[in-house]
Amino acid sequence: MHEIDRSESITVAGAGLVGSLLSLFLARRGFQVEVFERRPDMRRETVDAGRSINLAISARGLHALRQVGLEEEARRHAIPMRGRMIHPVSGALALQPYGKDDSQHINSISRAWLNKYLMTHAEETGRVRIRFRQRLQHVDFAAGTLSFLDEAGGATRQERAPVLMGTDGSGSVVRQEMTKLPGFSSNSELLSHGYKELTIPAGPGGSFRMEKNALHIWPRGAYMLIALPNEDGSFTCTLFLPFEGPVSFASLNSPGTLTAFFEEQFPDAVPLIPELTHDFFHNPTGTMVTVKGAPWHVGGRALLLGDAAHAIVPFFGQGMNCGFEDCVVLDSLLSRHTRWEDVFTEFFHLRKTNADAIADMAVENFIEMRDSTASPRFLLEKQVEKVLLNAFPGQFLSRYTLVSFSRVPYRLAYQVGTLAGGIVSELAEGLKRAEDVDLDRAARLIRERLVPFVEEHSDGFRPEG
Structure with a gap:
């Protein structure tokens, strides 16, 4: 078994958002971190436009930044988005609030700014070195070595990597190398x-x-x-x-x-x-791709995190938030285990079902955004949902609220959303105005369906990490 040795260098493949934040967490734990990135340094060279969707950062991502002392500065560069502004082909604009009030909002933030900010802070720890234009070509998990093409100089070389963290995105080379091993599968x-x-x-x-x-x-x-x-x-x-x-x-x-x-x-x-x-x-x-695979680790030698493990489509605004939550969970496991294999095994056990749940919710939300948001029935149900959130605080829970404004595991948010959606749909039947919703009936349905589920899974409603 591979014991965790703080004097041992950890290799991170990929200096994107998750790789840079992960490096910060690892440096905080006392590790020396070597980061290899295929792209040039975006702080010194212009990156091609049009290759990234703006990011929406919400509760999970902000919590992760808070752990490394960077939330406050990130918020200064973020713009609160309190709801969806719907633009019909003709007619008046309509704002559909995200939460029960303006305190519940998601935030628009520049991917490039945040990535640069995280890389710089990782390097400023003195424990993180980022090497750019390094294209990973092969991983020998048994020997603990990596083969890189140095795109700046053209030379190929090997690097020792006794512990490897793969944060190299949806097209992950680390994941592709894992799938060559027996017992590994990946579906894109x-x-x-x-x-x-x-x-x-x-x-x-x-x-x-x-x-x-x-x-x-x-x-x-x-x-x-x-x-x-x-x-x-x-x-x-x-x-x-x-x-x-x-x-x-x-x-x-x-x-x-x-x-x-x-x-x-x-x-x-x-x-x-x-x-x-x-x-x-x-x-x-x-x-846009959804990636589901298993497992995410090779013993105690290598682990996938972020999009490399569980890429999702961007329609719930949770790709980065989910990846940042990975870092929080891994960090908490490092405080509880002494062997890398135990850390990686439990990480996969904790995160796999949640990653699958948010992947499915993201695809469903795509259909909702492009189609349902224009529907009068959908708008009515959203208004009923808001009435219930305010009338039954702590008892009525919506899927969107749990995903974006809490750190409740995604798998439970998915299940609660199904129950809550059923309640809202029944209560909205035949209504003309959301204010006319039958609150006595609502209270009964919530007591019968939602409350027992939450009580049964009360342990699970504690956030991961």
């Missing part, structure tokens, strides 16, 4: 939709040209446009479309068809995106 499911980033520039003096404190959605059934606010007054827009079909990236193949499509489907967005044609045809088309 590509979403039939892709995405393209567009930009709404800031107004005069850095002003916001739409409501600042909202996540804007133009839901159109099989496709949608969203926009998240940035610190400089601009919005990053993301167009989600099928790859193929009558309305798809394949069909929007000329400036004329693109402009006509936007004028018909997103008329209020057209004057806000002056570089629409340039952005659409210049920026890459991104893909």
Whole structure:
């Protein structure tokens, strides 16, 4: 068995958000950390635009940053989003609040800013060294060695890595190397939709040209446009479309068809995106994938975390939050175990079911965002849900609230959401206004269905880590 030795160097593959935060946690525990990153240093070189969806950071991610003393600064660079601002093809805008009141909100934050901030703080511990343009090519788990191509110099070399943390994203080389071993499996499911980033520039003096404190959605059934606010007054827009079909990236193949499509489907967005044609045809088309695999570790030698272990589509805004929660859970296990294999085994046991749950919820939320948010019935049910959250605090719980505003394990949030959704659907039947909901009946249904479930799983409602 591989004992945990604080004098031993730990190797981290990938200096993205999760790898950089993980390095901070490990440095705090006294480890020396060697980080290898395929890309150039984004603090010194411009990274291609259009390759990342804006991030929504919520309770789980903020808690992780709090553990390493970085939450306060991150909040200063984040913009609260209190709900979804729905843009119909014609008609008035409608705000659908995320929580019971304005205190419950998610936050828009720049992926690039946060990644740079985490890398710099990791290096400032004096225990973390990040080496860039290092492309991982092979892992020999038995020998504890890695083969890298140094893309700056062109040489291939080996590095010793007795303990390896794979945080190298959804296309993880560490995971691919694991699946070559007996007993390992990995399934990657590509979403039939892709995405393209567009930009709404800031107004005069850095002003916001739409409501600042909202996540804007133009839901159109099989496709949608969203926009998240940035610190400089601009919005990053993301167009989600099928790859193929009558309305798809394949069909929007000329400036004329693109402009006509936007004028018909997103008329209020057209004057806000002056570089629409340039952005659409210049920026890459991104893909989205769900990754489920097992196990996530090779004995006590290597472990997958973040997207490398459980990539999810971005429609619940939980990819980074889930990855950051991985770091918190791993850190707590390091305080309880003396052997790496025990840490890795328990980590997989704790996180696998939760990662699968949020992966499924993210796909379901995609359908909700692009289709249901435009439905009057959906809007009524959301209003009923808000009434119940305020009328029965601590008793009525919604899936969105538990996922975004608490650290309750995802698997329980999923199950509670199913029960709560059933209650809301029954109570909304035949209603014209949410204020007319039968609170006596609501109290009975909550007592009969939700309360027993929460009491039965009371231990599980304590956050992981």
